[in-house]
Amino acid sequence: MKRLIILMAAMLLSVAGLSAQDKGYDVFVPIGKYIAQGDAGSLSAWFAENLEVSIISSTRNCSKTQARQIVKTFFDAYTPRSFDISHKASRSNMKYALGQLSAGGELFLVTIFVSAKTDGTFQIQQLKIDRQTEVY
Secondary structure (H helix, E strand, C coil): CHHHHHHHHHHHHHHHCCCCCCCCCCCHHHHHHHHHHCCHHHHHCCEEEEEEEEECCEEEEEEHHHHHHHHHHHHHHCCEEEEEEEEEEEECCEEEEEEEEEECCEEEEEEEEEEECCCCCEEEEEEEEEECCCCC
16 A cells, blocks of 8 residues: 555656656647647747747847737738748757748748746747748
């Protein structure tokens, strides 16, 4: 009985210690899903308190709230149809992804930079959306 309690406690602690962003977790899966859905509200939950947003060559350093409105305005003007990440890379506490967004009848190249916080979670530091001029 005592052994069973210890085993169950060890299992609970190991499961409780897992977070959604542990090693092996791909932070770009939910981010990519929200971009594909045009869900600025859910996407903004991943924004840093201050970040750089560049939409079709207009770049701003802004607050999380301002960035949410900028992205929402973009999604309202260009309704997303699909989003596919074509490249991912990481370096120490930074990760980035490149993807192609089909929205509003056009193709856009999306670049996303995320950084790790001290608690091991990630947040978007930079989001860049530009019209795609070449096929990659």
